[in-house]
Amino acid sequence: MKILILGATGGLGHDCRKVLGQEHEVICPGKEDVDIVSWDVVIDAFDSLSPDVVVNCVGLTDPEVCEADPFALRKINVEGPRNLAQSSARFGCKIVHVSCGHVFAGRKAMPQPYFEDDAPHPLSAYGKSKLESETAVRSNSPNYIIVRSHWLYGIHGYNFVKSILQHAVRGVSTPMQLPDDQFGAPTWSHRLALQIREFLNRDGRGSYHSTAYGYCSPFELARYILKKLNLKAPIEPCSLTALSGGHLQPVNCILENRLSKKQGVNVMVSWEKDLDTFLEQFGDQLIQEAGP
Template identity: 50%
Template sequence: MMKILLVGSTGMLGTACSRILGEDHAIVAPPSKELDMTRWDVVIETLDRVGPDIVINCAGYTDMEGCERDETLVRKINIEGPRNLAQGCARFECRLLHLSSDCVFDGRKETPQPYFEDDPPNPLSAYGKSKLDSEIAVKENVPAYIIVRSGWVYDLTSRGFLRNVIRQALESPGSVIQVPALEMGAPTWSYRLALQIRELVRSDSHGTYHATAEGCCTRLEYAQAVLDTLGLKAVLEERPPGNFTPPIELPVNRILENRRLKKQGIHVMADWKEDLEIFLNAYGEALMQDIRAEGRGGIAA
């Protein structure tokens, strides 16, 4: 049994990691008000007190519009915080697993060609740039690191694309729902990603890994699968990404290949559509009830 310090434990992936890894390991998951990773003194005091075998960093600033507006804030949370964790882990000789993003790539590969771990990154957005800088900060400051890139992650508490498709279909049955054209990726269930992180923690893994669901789809195919599984009715219409607000440049091709996981024999990711159906069959009714209780809102890209 290992002792794991989990940073960002109340978020979507952090919650899943706490549940999955807590079955086999001792989890220490202080709230952000107690472990402010942007403060070096707090990081060092926490590491000294907890004495973890590994730190898992699920924390981060993911508001893409906010990243464009406030460079100081995104740098503090997405770069300085991971750097502090990395330097602290190096001092106390423990491992660091850091979550990154598919947005470190420019997405200009022709679809459906995937991105591999050793493809050169070239982020387009402020968010993507901050995640790439966080990877660099980790690599430069702690020898025992694992970087996990993923994307299109969803769960019962997610506030992104999946939830907003359901919301609009519930509010106006049979109406037109506009979804971004061109984008391709792999919807990834946080539960499955947490299972993959558990395998990485168990192993002697080191370096950068891709971990998304198997297969790929367009946003329209993703939305249609959600509607079909839940029995909801709507007309889906693709619109150019530039027609959405804010006009943030995002990668069109967000397909990642989990090559290193497969090569090492520790790959547990499943087909995106199969996992989506399992998730919606188990939690779809609760998700729809929650959305109905929230009131009205628009769809986010």
């Protein structure tokens, strides 16, 4: 397959490029070459590249920027995916679009997970934009895969594993406040890229949840990482609502990969197993990079 990956300089896009590139022809233009916000640029790219599949790893994800800049949010998270979906439909191409658990309100009693067909009810500007992006993809392209995931980390891009390591390695004395009342599954972007490859190889279609198994809170996650790497850092549990913007985040972010399990295409494993592998492979490098 000829696969066009957009957002390949980002955390997930980087791993998609690596994983999908092992079996398929991948084309990974940067934002300066294909800005998904521009309809003309997008349609020209499809015309000249003729991809079989487009994988959209583009997104505005910083919650504070999302709340502060609704214009950019709409352009990047909603109009961009719509441009890609409409172009995909026009050129008979499959679209893979990545969404997240923030489309749910997260008020289910713990530890009941969210299923693909549960009613969405986003709280934040980011969550609302992701829900709108899903609608834009579903309503404009007959051949789509929407993958909802959560708490991505990987070797590329900034993420919570890196922020915890920076806190530890730089010897910051102020304790890092981390919620102990919010729950989800930290998911390795490499694993999600493997899952996307599996969906493509098995001609998956529809809306899937794809997160690691199990769940933890950000506080438990930080403790786990520090213990695993034998590091010490001041961290303190707090409630989600005590954090700035915390009231706009779902408390229960646990997603069940029901559809992929039912179809026999699920490749996800427990969050501990993947995080252990990730830290074994990249722990030393991450510690070095986290230094002042």
